[in-house]
Amino acid sequence: MPTVSADRLIEIAKALLIAAGASEEEAAVVARYNIGANLVGHDSHGIILIPTYIDRIKAGHIVPKAPWVITQETPTTTVVDGNWGFGYAVTDRAMRHTIEKAKTQNVAAATVFRQSHIGRLASYPLIAAGEGMIAMITADSGRSPKHVAPFGGAKARLGTNPICFAVPSNLDGPLVFDMATSAAAAGKINVATARGDQVPSGWLIDAEGKPSNDPRVLKAGGALLPLGGTEGYKGTGLAAIVEILSGLLTGLGFGVEPTGRHNDGCFIAVFNVAAFRSLETFRQEVTEFAQYLKATPPAQGFAEVYYPGEIEFRKEQERRKNGVPIEDATWNKIRVLAQGYGLADKLGV
Numbered sequence: 001m002p003t004v005s006a007d008r009l010i011e012i013a014k015a016l017l018i019a020a021g022a023s024e025e026e027a028a029v030v031a032r033y034n035i036g037a038n039l040v041g042h043d044s045h046g047i048i049l050i051p052t053y054i055d056r057i058k059a060g061h062i063v064p065k066a067p068w069v070i071t072q073e074t075p076t077t078t079v080v081d082g083n084w085g086f087g088y089a090v091t092d093r094a095m096r097h098t099i100e101k102a103k104t105q106n107v108a109a110a111t112v113f114r115q116s117h118i119g120r121l122a123s124y125p126l127i128a129a130g131e132g133m134i135a136m137i138t139a140d141s142g143r144s145p146k147h148v149a150p151f152g153g154a155k156a157r158l159g160t161n162p163i164c165f166a167v168p169s170n171l172d173g174p175l176v177f178d179m180a181t182s183a184a185a186a187g188k189i190n191v192a193t194a195r196g197d198q199v200p201s202g203w204l205i206d207a208e209g210k211p212s213n214d215p216r217v218l219k220a221g222g223a224l225l226p227l228g229g230t231e232g233y234k235g236t237g238l239a240a241i242v243e244i245l246s247g248l249l250t251g252l253g254f255g256v257e258p259t260g261r262h263n264d265g266c267f268i269a270v271f272n273v274a275a276f277r278s279l280e281t282f283r284q285e286v287t288e289f290a291q292y293l294k295a296t297p298p299a300q301g302f303a304e305v306y307y308p309g310e311i312e313f314r315k316e317q318e319r320r321k322n323g324v325p326i327e328d329a330t331w332n333k334i335r336v337l338a339q340g341y342g343l344a345d346k347l348g349v
Contacts (some may be wrong), residue, residue, distance in 0.1 A: 002331055003323040009035045012334060013050050017340035020054045021064040022086065029089045037120040038324045044187025045120040047326065051333045053086075053116070054299035062086060062116045070094055076105045079250075082115030087264050088123075090115040091137075098270045099131055106275035107182045110268045113142070113250040118264045122178040122309075125227065129174060132279045134271040136165045142252030142263035148182040148239065149223040151232040154209030156160050156223040160185050161242035166309075167190040168273060169286040173313025181239035182224040189215045189224070194329040203230050216339040233234030 004012075013031035017025060030053070038046030056062040068095075070078055078097055082090035094112050101108035121137050128135030139162055146156040162185070163179040183203045192199050192215040199215050206212045207221030218224065227235030229295030247254055250265035273279045290307035298304055326334075331349075338344040 001207045001325050003325050005323050006035050006039050006320060008348075009047050009324060009326075011037065012338070012349065013047055015343055015347055016050055016054065016337050016341065017065065019343060020057045022057075023065050026064060026086050026089045029092055030086050033088045033092070033119050035324070036123060038326075039319050040120075040122075041315035041319070042120050042185075042187075042312070043324075043327075044185050044191045045141075046324070047118070047334065048191060048330045049119070049187070051330075053159045056116060056262065060211060061089075061259075065158070066090075076328050078108075078109050078110040080110060080112045080209060082112055084114055084116065084261075087115040087118035091118045091124055091264075091266055092127075094266075095127050095135070095137070095268055095270075098268050099133060099135075101127050102128075102133055102270040102272045106272040108270050111246075111250045111265070112268070113263075113265045115254050115264055117262055118266060119206055120178065121162050121164035122166065122176045122312075124268070125164055126174055126176055126250075128270050129166040129168045129176070132168050132273055132283075134165070134167050134273060136163070136269050137266055138163045138246045139264055139266045140246035140250075140252070142247055142250075142260045142265050143255055143257040145256055145260055147186045147218065147224050148226060149205060149209075150239075151226050151228075151236040154205065154223075158182075158226070158236070158239045158243065160224065161239040161246070163242055168279070168283050168285055169290065170283045171287050171290055171307070171310075173316075174309050175286060175307060176309035176312075177289060178309075179227070181227050181235050181242060183227055183229075183235070184224065186218070186224065189218045191327070193219075194327045284290060 010031045013034055014027040016032055017027035039042040063084040066083040069081045071081050073080040080094045094110050098108045098110045124137050125135035141159040146158055148156055148158040150157050160180040160182045162180045166176040169175045198213040204212045204217055205223055206217040226232040246265040252265040273282050293307055294305050296305045334349045338347050338349045
């Protein structure tokens with residue numbers, strides 16, 4: 001399992017995407033966000049996905065250089081048609097557009113439809129937090145193939161339907177909460193499969209609805225379980241709301257259509273803290289609140305209490321210093337792609 005610096009991974013991802021037809025600007029955004037996921041320890045959303053994106057370009061499911069089009073707009077709302085472009089680039093632009101609205105209107109929201117996978121959600125609200133705003137984003141894969149069974153069900157009917165919030169503070173690392181409404185993200189199952197690992201109990205059922213620890217059952221007709229274990233109706237309820245905001249409000253619909261095209265829809269909301277109270281006072285109180293949580297005596301089996309986002313911040317510091325471990329199966333796919341595009345020597349893979 002090679003360990004590779006983040007800068008080199010970004011260079012590799014960017015070069016492969018450009019070779020596959022992406023513009024330099026698109027490739028830079030995708031590579032930055034994609035490897036950013038590796039840095040914070042979410043390898044399921046990292047460079048492991050670059051071969052998948054290139055396959056989708058070849059299939060016509062991702063359209064490089066697609067136009068970014070506003071189809072409907074008010075002073076506080078925006079509806080964006082991504083025209084099947086790279087989700088990272090489409091949603092990055094939508095978030096920045098929504099932030100600009102919130103600077104003058106104090107509250108702003110947007111929906112985005114017809115775009116490819118948008119990766120780790122935290123990347124987008126963190127832009128707003130850096131501008132002194134609270135932001136949230138929800139995402140749903142429209143009518144793409146589903147991976148999650150509703151509570152009590154034996155077949156997949158929902159996406160992993162993540163939700164994320166980011167809040168400005170004076171902490172060393174960002175206060176950000178990013179979660180799938182399923183027991184785990186589907187990408188974590190892919191990582192476990194690539195590494196030959198088993199997954200924890202409570203994550204998966206097989207095609208017959210029986211509990212399984214084998215990640216391979218997901219692609220053999222199995223399903224992820226909703227967040228919550230025996231209280232999984234809570235994960236199902238959250239997933240349903242995310243589907244309504246990101247699938248129905250965007251017009252993507254629900255269920256599965258036959259082409260299998262991945263189609264992320266998202267809902268974005270941004271709140272200007274200064275419209276409610278002093279930004280600096282709020283930042284400091286959020287910081288003190290996080291410190292209050294961290295001061296909790298740890299329970300048996302725990303070394304310390306973390307504020308939301310702290311584990312990822314620490315992982316990023318460690319991986320920026322020591323590099324990112326990449327499983328052999330993923331690295332071999334990257335090597336084959338580089339050879340196919342005549343870039344192996346240039347990229348040193």
